Amino acid sequence: MTEKPHLTEIRRLPAARRARLTWSDGHTAEFDYDYLRGYCPCAGCQGHAVGPVVFQPPPAPVEPASIAPVGNYAISFAWTDGHATGIYRFDYLREICPCDGCRGAREEAGGEQESDTSGQVSEGREDS
Numbered sequence: 432m433t434e435k436p437h438l439t440e441i442r443r444l445p446a447a448r449r450a451r452l453t454w455s456d457g458h459t460a461e462f463d464y465d466y467l468r469g470y471c472p473c474a475g476c477q478g479h480a481v482g483p484v485v486f487q488p489p490p491a492p493v494e495p496a497s498i499a500p501v502g503n504y505a506i507s508f509a510w511t512d513g514h515a516t517g518i519y520r521f522d523y524l525r526e527i528c529p530c531d532g533c534r535g536a537r538e539e540a541g542g543e544q545e546s547d548t549s550g551q552v553s554e555g556r557e558d559s
């Protein structure tokens with residue numbers, strides 16, 4: 432059983448309005464505050480539909496008023512718009528990771544089909 436990477440650091444970058452997250456496997460990525468807020472996974476934001484979390488752009492820019500650990504598997508943000516019920520699991524944050532590497536990996540996994548390379552037949556002719 433391999434352990435899932437957990438967050439080891441959350442650093443606020445107020446000037447950029449981002450949070451830099453670092454995982455235990457060394458992965459680092461910067462998340463826009465609005466991006467995180469828009470991907471709030473709570474039922475209030477997402478409804479009770481089963482399925483992938485949908486990005487809900489916040490009506491106004493937000494910032495985290497506070498960030499708190501939840502157990503050893505997630506963090507929660509209290510946003511400046513008063514919303515604070517979202518629990519962001521470490522693996523969920525990794526799923527929505529906006530960095531180029533993760534984006535590319537997701538797109539590759541998203542059903543790009545490999546085309547068959549047709550076998551090459553070489554014809555030889557012998558004149559004797």
Ligand SMILES: [Zn+2]
Nearest residue numbers: 471473476517
């Ligand atoms: Zn929410």
Ligand SMILES: [Zn+2]
Nearest residue numbers: 460528530533
């Ligand atoms: Zn990433």
